Amino acid sequence: MFSLQHHFEQQLNRHSHGVKRWVIALSGGLDSVVLLDLAARIIPAKHLSVIHVNHQLQSQAGGWSSFCQQLADQYQIEFKSIRVTVDAGASVERAARNARYQAFEQYLQSGDCLLLAQHRNDQAETLLYRLLRGAGLKGLAAMPRTREIGMAFLQRPLLSVSRDQLQSWAEKAQLNWIEDPSNADLSYDRNYLRHQVMPLLRARWPGFEQRWSDTADYLRDADQLLTELAQIDLQTVADERNSLSCAGLNVLSIKRRDNLLRVWLAEQGLPAGAKVLMSIGQMIEAVDDSSPELKLSSVKLRRYRGRLYLTAEQNGIDWQGRLLPEEGLHLPQGSLLVVKKLNGLRSLAGVTLRNRCDGDRCTPVGRGGSTSLKKLFQENAVPPWQRKSWPVCILGDEIVAVPGICVCEGWQVEKDVAGFHLKWVPAALSVGSDSGTL
Numbered sequence: 236m237f238s239l240q241h242h243f244e245q246q247l248n249r250h251s252h253g254v255k256r257w258v259i260a261l262s263g264g265l266d267s268v269v270l271l272d273l274a275a276r277i278i279p280a281k282h283l284s285v286i287h288v289n290h291q292l293q294s295q296a297g298g299w300s301s302f303c304q305q306l307a308d309q310y311q312i313e314f315k316s317i318r319v320t321v322d323a324g325a326s327v328e329r330a331a332r333n334a335r336y337q338a339f340e341q342y343l344q345s346g347d348c349l350l351l352a353q354h355r356n357d358q359a360e361t362l363l364y365r366l367l368r369g370a371g372l373k374g375l376a377a378m379p380r381t382r383e384i385g386m387a388f389l390q391r392p393l394l395s396v397s398r399d400q401l402q403s404w405a406e407k408a409q410l411n412w413i414e415d416p417s418n419a420d421l422s423y424d425r426n427y428l429r430h431q432v433m434p435l436l437r438a439r440w441p442g443f444e445q446r447w448s449d450t451a452d453y454l455r456d457a458d459q460l461l462t463e464l465a466q467i468d469l470q471t472v473a474d475e476r477n478s479l480s481c482a483g484l485n486v487l488s489i490k491r492r493d494n495l496l497r498v499w500l501a502e503q504g505l506p507a508g509a510k511v512l513m514s515i516g517q518m519i520e521a522v523d524d525s526s527p528e529l530k531l532s533s534v535k536l537r538r539y540r541g542r543l544y545l546t547a548e549q550n551g552i553d554w555q556g557r558l559l560p561e562e563g564l565h566l567p568q569g570s571l572l573v574v575k576k577l578n579g580l581r582s583l584a585g586v587t588l589r590n591r592c593d594g595d596r597c598t599p600v601g602r603g604g605s606t607s608l609k610k611l612f613q614e615n616a617v618p619p620w621q622r623k624s625w626p627v628c629i630l631g632d633e634i635v636a637v638p639g640i641c642v643c644e645g646w647q648v649e650k651d652v653a654g655f656h657l658k659w660v661p662a663a664l665s666v667g668s669d670s671g672t673l
């Protein structure tokens with residue numbers, strides 16, 4: 236016979252490695268109240284914590300927060316309530332969800348596992364909802380059982396359990412919960428599906444939620460395999476500055492190329508619909524000396540010397556006087572990385588950074604004389620829009636190295652000794668996106 240508690244425990248055990256604290260996301264509704272009850276039965280209270288997000292959207296919101304606090308007190312579990320302001324624009328549902336996940340992310344620490352109470356019926360609703368909105372493979376994979384969130388990760392241990400099973404647990408255990416009146420409001424798409432559409436489907440095709448939940452799992456596996464294929468392909472076409480070779484992309488079939496581009500753009504928070512992929516395809520196939528550009532959200536995709544670059548408009552980084560630390564620097568505009576290996580700079584002591592200036596010259600090792608930075612950038616195929624913000628290493632008035640490009644005469648470490656290698660990686664663009672991640 237099915238035991239909810241046993242099933243729940245098994246699910247937790249599958250992803251318990253390294254978990255120091257289990258954080259229950261408690262809305263006060265039936266599902267998360269059952270989740271809390273189950274967790275409290277098998278995890279010692281000192282390893283548990285409850286988080287409630289107050290969206291401040293309804294007059295009763297403060298009361299729900301107090302209800303959750305009282306519940307946590309009953310179980311003697313640490314409680315945290317976070318108030319968020321929901322930017323109620325086109326979709327209140329989506330804005331509330333985004334604000335909630337942001338609050339979770341800020342609260343969670345490394346070693347935390349956030350537990351959410353979504354169940355099988357929620358999964359089926361999500362799949363149908365996404366299908367209605369014309370989602371791609373990733374969207375149709377619906378909610379993952381587990382994923383990273385900020386420094387921690389989240390789990391949905393009830394994803395294979397039905398709403399009825401949760402309800403009968405709640406009744407047997409005599410739990411109290413809140414009924415959110417907005418759950419009955421059919422003007423919300425999710426509620427319409429839940430109350431009007433799903434019951435019809437269930438009457439005609441009993442048990443369809445389980446099958447849809449399996450379908451979502453298959454789709455997630457397929458999506459993961461395609462992402463892995465894209466990662467393999469990226470290794471052959473991307474360089475260390477995360478630009479892509481058009482020649483390399485042209486060798487791939489169009490489907491495989493689109494798959495790679497989708498994953499590459501998604502890493503930067505950029506969606507890639509069919510139209511965008513077609514335009515990028517034209518850029519890739521353009522004649523080699525052309526430099527087409529494509530605007531994507533707030534960034535530009537540019538082609539330069541046969542490579543594709545994603546770029547934000549940069550105003551130049553004020554490096555002035557910045558000291559070069561051994562562990563490197565991570566800034567919104569990019570990362571300066573430092574590795575120790577043969578050759579390289581002999582010391583970082585006193586070395587500072589500044590922006591490159593017009594007329595800058597230096598004496599790269601092995602070149603036998605001085606050369607302009609302009610020429611060095613051209614020779615190294617540094618795209619023009621990156622040149623302004625490329626850092627230059629200075630000691631006194633002298634350029635001692637240009638990260639990723641050269642070390643200058645007199646500053647290189649002795650032969651066969653490890654020195655400091657500097658690499659400049661222009662920002663991997665991260666554009667705020669509302670991809671509806673669950």
Ligand SMILES: Nc1ncnc2c1ncn2[C@@H]1O[C@H](COP(=O)(O)OP(=O)(O)OP(=O)(O)O)[C@@H](O)[C@H]1O
Binds near residue numbers: 353
């Ligand atoms: N305000 C909130 N504070 C903390 N966690 C929340 C909140 N709202 C939702 N959650 C978590 O996200 C899950 C899914 O949210 P969803 O909106 O589908 O659930 P709900 O119907 O509001 O509440 P429940 O699932 O508890 O019945 C919840 O089960 C709960 O774990």
